[in-house]
Amino acid sequence: MKLTGKVAVVTGAASGMGKAIAELFAAEGAKVVVSDLRVETAEVVVNAIKEKGGQAIAVAANVAKEEDIQHLIDHTVSEFGTVDILVNNAGIMDNFVPAADLTDELWERVFAINTTGPMRATRKVLPIFLEKQSGVIVNVASAGGLFGSRAGAAYTAAKHAVVGFTKNVGYQYAKQGIRCNAIAPGGVATNISTSINAPNPFGMERAMTGMGINPRTGEPEEIAKVALFLASDDSSFVNGTVVTADAGWTAY
Secondary structure (H helix, E strand, O other): OOOOOOEEEEOOOOOHHHHHHHHHHHHOOOEEEEEEOOHHHHHHHHHHHHHOOOEEEEEEOOOOOHHHHHHHHHHHHHHHOOOOEEEEOOOOOOOOOOHHHOOHHHHHHHHHHHHHHHHHHHHHHHHHHHHHOOEEEEEEOOHHHOOOOOOOHHHHHHHHHHHHHHHHHHHHOHHHOEEEEEEEEOOEOOHHHHHOOOOOHHHHHHHHHHHHHOOOOEOHHHHHHHHHHHHOHHHOOOOOOEEEEOOOHHHO
């Protein structure tokens, strides 16, 4: 098993890609902290992991709140003694809102969850990693973080920021045995679309222009396999970069 003895924290892990990542990591021997907004839904994932012989705990956390991030990592250390792997997966969409219609409230909410959350979680685990001179961070970016119109202005900017942050952290701490990479998924069958409740007609029309060249929709388990590669020693020479997983969508 590729993650035997490792302790992994996965945010947004009650469903979709986060759930698939948590389940696969546990199957590969990791002790997994399943973090999500609602502890009840996280507990369902934990129970499924335990039924298969894995080790996991559920911790409620709103990644937009600094105190929740602090509690998440502190509780992990108190339960399992350390953190070896951080997967910043939690995220929301932005209703395809273009710049002209963008509100400060939407911009700040999308950035708080999609960008500031990963920054704070990374900031919290780095002292642990530096003391051990080892650790892995996997950020879930997006094809929207590589191109200009796969979503609205806020989501696009936030995911571009995640890509930049990933590259910076990966390079800055490379000599301390710490790696930081990102996954840029294309269209994946998850419930993130539930955060699209009132799509902006103009913004959505423009973003949908590129959907016609999307070869297919991916499954969460396919993204989990990429996360496993990046979290394990199989990717020991991979650092500060973005792995695109989109069936070739952005290759056009």
